[in-house]
Amino acid sequence: MKQFYIALLSEFYKSRKTLAFWAAIILPVLICGSITLGFYFNAEKILKSNYPGMILWAQFSGASLNIMGLLILPFYVIFMAFSINNIEHKNDTWKTLFSQPLNKFSIYAAKYAYAVLLIFICLLLFFGITYLSGYLLQSLIPEYTFKDYNPSIILSKFYTRLFFSSLGILSIQFILSLIWSDFLKPMGIGFVGTIMGIITANVQWKYAQYIAYAIPTITLRSAKPKGSNPEDFQIFSNDIYISIAYGVLLFIIGYFILTKKNIK
Amino acid sequence: MNNFAIQTVDLSYNFGSQVIIKDLNLNVPKGSIYGFLGPNGAGKTTTIKILLNLLRTPNDTVFIFGKDINTHRIECLKKMGSLVEQPAIYGHLTGKENLRNRALLLGIRKSKCDELLKLVGLNDAANKKAGKYSLGMKQRLGIALALLSDPDLLLLDEPTNGLDPNGIIEIRNLMIELAEKHQKTILVSSHLLAEIEKTATHIGIINKGALLFQGEVSELRNLNKPALKIETNNNNLSIQILAQKGIEILRKDTGSIYLTYQDKTNIAQINALLVTNGIDVYGIGTENKDLENLFLDITSKN
Structure with missing residues (x-):
């Protein structure tokens, strides 16, 4: 456990000056920031629609959730999985990493956990910034109705689902980037996968949930409330279980690939 | 009691059908500077990677201080420091950060990093990005990284590659000091005999994966008939x-x-x-x- 912890710390130390780390912070700030600015400068137009609190929150948070869930999250995951592995490919440091007196599983698990942690931080910031900037807008433009509804439950449920739905993609991309040192192969496969995912999810193909890349889209679309209460939807539905299963299975397979791999 | 820091027993290694190492029986005595010589492509780097357990070999073929590397991997690696091929360093981190990162992984105090930067003469470039280092500076940083854990056994793969004559002499003296004063065992590979014969106590000559000569430097000289x-x-x-x-x-x-x-x-x-x-x-x-x-x-x- 101690080895895992120091390997995780080392991952942070190594990547703290790279885009993979900063993107986890910049993406939510940039996307939520521009939506907030849009709501600030277009306040008059938006106010004309006279949205009640909950609908206004849905409009406001939906903007970032949709961009994030449909397009940016898969691509961020593809890029980040690449970057975390490429730091070793590029510098030819796999050999030094694996000649340290640390067990291979700790090194591998720490890398994977760090990737999961970055997605978590990114989505947590999306949640936090969306939530806070709603109230900031309320204080700047008192006519807004953000104060009439507390979106914390529904937002946290959405982002939790989005987090779990990304694990399948992450595991696939993580293995691809572990095997190949170049950007084009994992990026190409990830790109095709994402487009396929979006299409199959949108045409509601019945097997779409088995395509890891389709799960974030399905997740956003399928979160239909069961009753009259919009907050009353499940976090753990079938598609989320499939994503987690992909995650666990490929994490284990990745480790076996790594142990069989000769470090050339 | 085993007197060898490194011992390989009939070690063979193939990449696919290509034989890289053939029945290699290395015997590196404790406290020696073992010059591992051979032309380019002779199998030196492959052997060093095997000694570090980076390449997989059958059990009971590689022993480090008497312990099988496959079954005692972490225990063996704790006693080893290495520099394999070009030094593997993170180009986007500074020299100091590279050492700090390694110190973090090995649980070594931070101040040791500064001591080593001084030892390899990288004090002034400590805060420069390692990617911008010259080959010689990278090599020095690689040596500092290898020495960080104060290992009993150092594996140095062509450590003077890219160094200027002064740098070569410094590394040579450093190796002699480490072996004589600190009783370290050093396996140093090279394709230049002239460079090795000044420091090595023992020599192993490898070509096409087979060991052609192994023994003390004086034994090699005896072979030298006019x-x-x-x-x-x-x-x-x-x-x-x-x-x-x-x-x-x-x-x-x-x-x-x-x-x-x-x-x-x-x-x-x-x-x-x-x-x-x-x-x-x-x-x-x-x-x-x-x-x-x-x-x-x-x-x-x-």
């Missing part, structure tokens, strides 16, 4: 005459023939033999092969 160099008006005819008398011709170049001889009387006999057969002898004399040529001889034979 040759007789002769210049004549007809070298081809001379070779025929000498060969008929059973004299071994070592080699021939544009103007001279090199052959084996026993003693001074033997030289006079060879001279007389040629003269009586109508050959004009322009010059005759003995020549000591330097170790470099001996190395070439050994490696070209297999």
Whole structure:
């Protein structure tokens, strides 16, 4: 456990000056920031629609959730999985990493956990910034109705689902980037996968949930409330279980690939 | 009690169908500086990677301080520091951060990093990005990284690659100091014998994956037999005459023939033999092969 912890710390130390780390912070700030600015400068137009609190929150948070869930999250995951592995490919440091007196599983698990942690931080910031900037807008433009509804439950449920739905993609991309040192192969496969995912999810193909890349889209679309209460939807539905299963299975397979791999 | 820091037993290794290492029996005594010599592509780096358990080998073929590397991987690696091929360093981190990161992984205090930067002469460049270092500086940082955990056994793969003459001398002195004062065992690979013979106590010569010589430097020197160099008006005819008398011709170049001889009387006999057969002898004399040529001889034979 101690080895895992120091390997995780080392991952942070190594990547703290790279885009993979900063993107986890910049993406939510940039996307939520521009939506907030849009709501600030277009306040008059938006106010004309006279949205009640909950609908206004849905409009406001939906903007970032949709961009994030449909397009940016898969691509961020593809890029980040690449970057975390490429730091070793590029510098030819796999050999030094694996000649340290640390067990291979700790090194591998720490890398994977760090990737999961970055997605978590990114989505947590999306949640936090969306939530806070709603109230900031309320204080700047008192006519807004953000104060009439507390979106914390529904937002946290959405982002939790989005987090779990990304694990399948992450595991696939993580293995691809572990095997190949170049950007084009994992990026190409990830790109095709994402487009396929979006299409199959949108045409509601019945097997779409088995395509890891389709799960974030399905997740956003399928979160239909069961009753009259919009907050009353499940976090753990079938598609989320499939994503987690992909995650666990490929994490284990990745480790076996790594142990069989000769470090050339 | 095993006196070897490194021991391999009939070690073989293939990349697919290509044989890289063949029945290698390395014996590196504790406290020695073991010069691991061979031309490029002889299997030196592959051997070092095997010693670090980066390449998979069967159990009971590689022993580090008497322990099988496969079953005691972490225990063995704790005692080892290494520099394999080009130093593997994170280009986007500074020299100091590279050392800090390694110190973090190994649970070593931060101040040790500064000591090592000083030791390898990178004090002034400590806060410069390692990607911007010259090859020599990268090599020094690589050596600092290898020394960070104060290992008993150092594996250095061509450590003076890219260093200027001063740097080479510094590394040489550092190796001698580490072995003599701190009782470290050092395996240092090189394709240049001249560079190794000044520091090494033991030498192993490898070519095409097979160990051709292993022993102390003095044993290698003993192999170094002097040759007789002769210049004549007809070298081809001379070779025929000498060969008929059973004299071994070592080699021939544009103007001279090199052959084996026993003693001074033997030289006079060879001279007389040629003269009586109508050959004009322009010059005759003995020549000591330097170790470099001996190395070439050994490696070209297999």
